[in-house]
Amino acid sequence: MRRGACEAEPMRGLARPALRARWCRRLWALPARAAAASPAPPTGASPGSGALNPFDRRLKRKQKNWAALQPEPAKCDYLREEVGGRIADRVFDITRTFPLALDVGSGRGYIAQHLTKETVEKLIQVDIAENALKNAIESEIPTVRVVADEEFLPFKEDTFDLVVSSLSLHWVNDLPKAFKEIHQVLKPDGVFIGAMFGGDTLYELRCSLQLAELEREGGFSPHVSPFTAVADLGHLLSRAGFNTLTVDTDEIQVNYPGLFEVMEDLQGMGESNCSWNRKPLLHRETMLAAAAIYQEMYGNSDGSVPATFQIYYMIGWKYHESQAKPAQRGSATVSFGDLSKIEGLLKRGKK
Structure with a gap:
């Protein structure tokens, strides 16, 4: 198992399935009927006041439900x-079997389809999206599906041997609280393994839109959701009570025909922006300018454009007395100064 403090893996490519391109005037927004049905911000949570709760969780539920009901939702999965x-x-x-595991923000079951019943028994x-759970991918593991918010897990303390989460926690308003909830429902010596989007995700799209808005409208608004920095992740997990932490980063690059296909797939993933301060509509001229800037600044030689997704992977354990502990300070029997002597003796032995 990976146990380094912070490791970076090389960027990998991922092929995007061929999808029918269509004009889209929204970036990370719902279709007109669903957007009109989304609730207004509650009192005290206007679009300009989202410091404590930056995301509209009810809108995120609608977005994920809409994506799960598309004729072929797997095309964007x-x-x-x-x-x-x-x-x-x-x-x-x-190398152990987990009798009971929890998948937080499971969506259609993207982790479960890769697991086996020999590793996870139940x-x-x-x-939060009931349609995603109804249309879940079947797996060989006996599964129970529960509609609940990732921020408020409806389970007793010390229940699960394993908790996993994939690409869901970046939409949580109170991430420290979510980590504490996960820690609480884990059994002692249980492990949490998760993944979430990092701060460099979709930087090509972000820069292109900002430059286009500055040129055409004289200013820009946020269109890409805020993300957690990798430097904060280990600290948040430690504060929640996890130990033996591992945080590593990876980047996945997907090539698309153009900017509009990027936005179309984000919508199909249920990854539309649900920030309170989002700008739901963009002018046609701004969108066309952004597409041209995207192609000019980042375009590939074959005419496609890349979209980079930075992924943070995290592993944390709940304390148990059987876990290995660091040695007492001053208990070493060999000093670092002796290492050079050992190396010299080894060289002599080879001669």
Whole structure:
């Protein structure tokens, strides 16, 4: 199992399935009928006041439900399935069987399809979107599906041997509280393995839109959701009570025909922006300018454009007295100064 403090893996590419392109005037927004049905911000949570609760969780539920009801939702699941597989690989790195596991923000079950019943005997999937759970991908593991908010887990303390989460926690308003909830429902010596989007996700799209708005409208508004910095992640997990932490980063690059296909797939993933301060509509001229800037600044030689998704992977354990502990300070029997002598003796032995 990976135990380094912070490691970076090389960027990997991911093929985007061919999808029918269509004109889209919204970035990370719902279709007109669904957007009109979304509730207004509650009192005290106007678009300009989202410091404590930056995301509209009710809107996020609508977005995920809408995406799950599309005729072919699997067409936009390629990124979630890839990351779900990498989470499963980290589960397999731990050589034990987990009698009961929890998948927080499971969506359609992107982790479960890669796991086996020899590793996880029973799984509970939790998500805010009931349609995603109804259309979940079947797996060989006995599964119970529960509609609940990731911020308020409806389970007793010390319940699960394993908690996993893939590409869901970046939409949580109170991430420290969510980590504490996960820590609480874990049994002692239980492990949490998760993945969430990092701060460099979609930087190409963000820069292109900002430059286009500055040029055409004289200013810009946020169109891409705020993300957690990797430097904060270990601290938040430690504050929640986790130990033996591992945080590593990965980047997945997906090539698209153009900017509009990027936005179309984000919408199909249920990854539309749900920030209170979002700007739901963009002018046609601004969108066309952004597409041209995207192509000019980042375009590939074959005419496609890349979209980079930065992924933070995290592993944390709940304390148990049986876990290995660091040695007492001053208990070493060999000093670092003796290492050079050992190296010299080894060189002499080779001669």
